[in-house]
Every structure is written in structure tokens, then in C-alpha cells.
Amino acid sequence: MAIKIGVVTFPGSLDDHDALRAVRLSGAEAVSLWHASDSLDEVDAIILPGGFSYGDYLRCGAIARFSPVMSSVIDAANAGMPVLGICNGFQVLCESHLLPGAMIRNESRHFICRDQRLRVESSDTAWTGDFAVGDEITIVLKNGEGNYQADSETLKRIEDNGQVVFRYLDNPNGSINDIAGITNERGNVVGLMPHPEHNVEELTSPSLDGVKFFSSVHRFLAGVGV
Amino acid sequence: MARIVVDVMPKPEILDPQGKAVTGALQRLGHQGLTVRQGKRFEIEVDGEVTDERLDEVRQAAETVLANTVIEQFDVRVEEA
Numbered sequence: 001m002a003i004k005i006g007v008v009t010f011p012g013s014l015d016d017h018d019a020l021r022a023v024r025l026s027g028a029e030a031v032s033l034w035h036a037s038d039s040l041d042e043v044d045a046i047i048l049p050g051g052f053s054y055g056d057y058l059r060c061g062a063i064a065r066f067s068p069v070m071s072s073v074i075d076a077a078n079a080g081m082p083v084l085g086i087c088n089g090f091q092v093l094c095e096s097h098l099l100p101g102a103m104i105r106n107e108s109r110h111f112i113c114r115d116q117r118l119r120v121e122s123s124d125t126a127w128t129g130d131f132a133v134g135d136e137i138t139i140v141l142k143n144g145e146g147n148y149q150a151d152s153e154t155l156k157r158i159e160d161n162g163q164v165v166f167r168y169l170d171n172p173n174g175s176i177n178d179i180a181g182i183t184n185e186r187g188n189v190v191g192l193m194p195h196p197e198h199n200v201e202e203l204t205s206p207s208l209d210g211v212k213f214f215s216s217v218h219r220f221l222a223g224v225g226v
Numbered sequence: 227m228a229r230i231v232v233d234v235m236p237k238p239e240i241l242d243p244q245g246k247a248v249t250g251a252l253q254r255l256g257h258q259g260l261t262v263r264q265g266k267r268f269e270i271e272v273d274g275e276v277t278d279e280r281l282d283e284v285r286q287a288a289e290t291v292l293a294n295t296v297i298e299q300f301d302v303r304v305e306e307a
Contacts, residue, residue: 058291058292059294062291062294066291094296095294100296101296102294102296102297104236104240104241104243104297105243105244106243107241107243108243109243109244109246109247147241147243149240149241149296149297150296151239151296174241
């Protein structure tokens with residue numbers, strides 16, 4: 001039976017359908033999840049997509065964090081379910097304290113949209129097992145508030161624990177230590193600002209480097225017997 | 227009707243790109259020597275008296291919702307009518 005990967009739609013989500021399509025292309029069953037319901041519909045993994053949930057009011061991801069679906073997502077993540085937060089989804093994960101740190105406005109104050117080169121720093125997560133450490137990949141980046149910040153104590157902890165998963169090769173936004181993506185201690189929750197769901201098809205992508213995010217979670221779930 | 231004001235500011239050690247932009251604009255208009263940091267002000271109308279319990283409740287709301295204490299600090303005060 002195919003694995004089921006859920007994609008949450010919040011008011012203001014933009015990339016939920018691209019994420020659902022990327023899930024289908026990977027061979028998994030794509031399941032739409034709705035912000036106002038606390039049901040996860042028996043999915044095996046969850047993606048929080050990009051966009052501007054709740055209009056980015058208050059802070060990016062701050063209001064989404066208190067939606068009914070997130071209480072279920074937080075419980076599932078704490079129980080070990082793979083969760084991937086992309087762009088706004090990464091911001092929601094930080095606001096939910098599933099991942100440490102926070103995002104502020106880009107140092108340049110510009111919205112940045114480009115093909116971004118990254119270095120893979122950890123293959124020891126549910127979403128990056130098919131990469132090798134040191135792989136250099138290109139993934140679409142598009143955001144105005146992608147400047148990752150954490151206090152020095154938190155930064156030392158995530159660096160020492162190997163929780164930095166991706167680094168920018170040419171830091172576009174001022175993120176501390178060139179951090180583009182991180183994971184939790186357990187490795188099941190990953191958040192990154194670039195958009196792997198946009199890099200899964202030759203027709204529209206300059207690279208297919210997003211494919212391995214999805215193949216990785218397939219392999220991870222097969223390993224834990226789903 | 228009583229009012230509680232919550233001021234939220236980026237922590238001093240956190241870069242404030244918006245404040246930098248405003249500082250730059252002021253300089254271009256000839257205002258030298260003014261450095262701006264930009265925050266948010268929440269005005270909360272409270273039904274009835276502002277008791278210590280109410281203030282604590284607002285502090286709790288500020289801590290969990292109004293501010294992200296990873297990057298921001300906040301101040302809660304009662305505004306006299």
C-alpha cells in the first residue's frame with residue numbers, strides 16, 4: 001500500500017498544490033489537510049507548505065501555529081512522525097517550537113527569488129537520507145523573511161548536535177552561519193527556506209534536486225515499517 | 227474601559243532591517259544622528275477592572291502570542307484613561 005503524505009492548507013498557503021503534486025510524483029498518496037480540522041487523516045508524514053499563512057499577520061507563521069491542525073501536527077511530530085516545513089512552513093515550525101530559532105526580514109530588505117545553491121550538511125534526517133553530506137544542490141528560494149537567527153547558546157547546541165541540515169553556498173539573506181535548514185534532535189522534523197517541491201520536474205525546474213527529499217522520506221518510512 | 231498596552235521590540239542584539247531602512251530614509255531627509263528601531267504596539271481594551279490576574283493573563287498572552295521571545299522582548303503596562 002502506498003504511503004500517505006499530508007499537506008496542510010492554511011488560509012494564505014500558496015504552494016500546497018505544488019507540494020501535493022510533488023508527493024504524487026514520488027509515488028505516495030497525497031492527502032490534503034485543512035487548518036481548521038485537527039484530523040491528520042491517518043497520514044504517515046506531513047508537509048507544511050510555503051505561502052503567507054494568515055497574511056503573515058503578527059509574525060510569519062505565528063497565527064498558523066495556533067490553528068487546530070497544528071496541535072495534532074505538534075503531537076505527531078513529538079511522537080516521531082516525519083514533518084517537513086518549507087519556507088512559511090519552516091516559519092510555522094519555529095513558531096511552534098518544534099524547531100529552534102526564528103526568521104527575521106532579509107538583511108537586504110528585498111524579496112529574493114532565485115535558484116539557490118546549497119550544501120547538504122546532514123543525511124541523518126527523515127527527509128535527507130538519500131543525500132550525501134557535502135552534496136551541492138540547487139533549490140528554488142523565494143522569500144522576504146528568510147533570515148534565520150538564534151541566540152549563541154542555541155546556535156552552539158544545533159551546530160554541536162549536527163542539526164544544521166542545509167547551508168547556503170552564497171548566503172542570500174543574512175542567515176546566521178549560512179543556515180538554510182535545520183532539524184530537531186530526533187531528525188524527524190526538518191525545516192528549510194528553499195522549496196524542494198518546485199524542483200521535481202524537468203519541464204519547470206533547473207534541477208531535480210528536490211526529488212531526493214521525497215525519496216528519502218519513502219525510505220525512512222519503509223525502514224520504520226510503515 | 228481600561229486599556230493595557232503591550233510594546234514589542236526586536237531584542238537589542240537582533241538586526242532590525244526595518245529600523246535600518248527608516249534610519250536611512252530619515253538621513254536622506256536631512257535628519258542626522260537619529261537611529262531608529264521599529265517595534266509593535268498592541269492596545270488591549272479590557273472589560274471591567276484591570277486586576278493583577280488580568281495583567282498576568284496579558285503577560286502570558288504577550289509571552290506566547292504577541293511576541294516571539296526568541297527575537298523580541300515585550301513590556302506590559304496599564305494606560306490610565
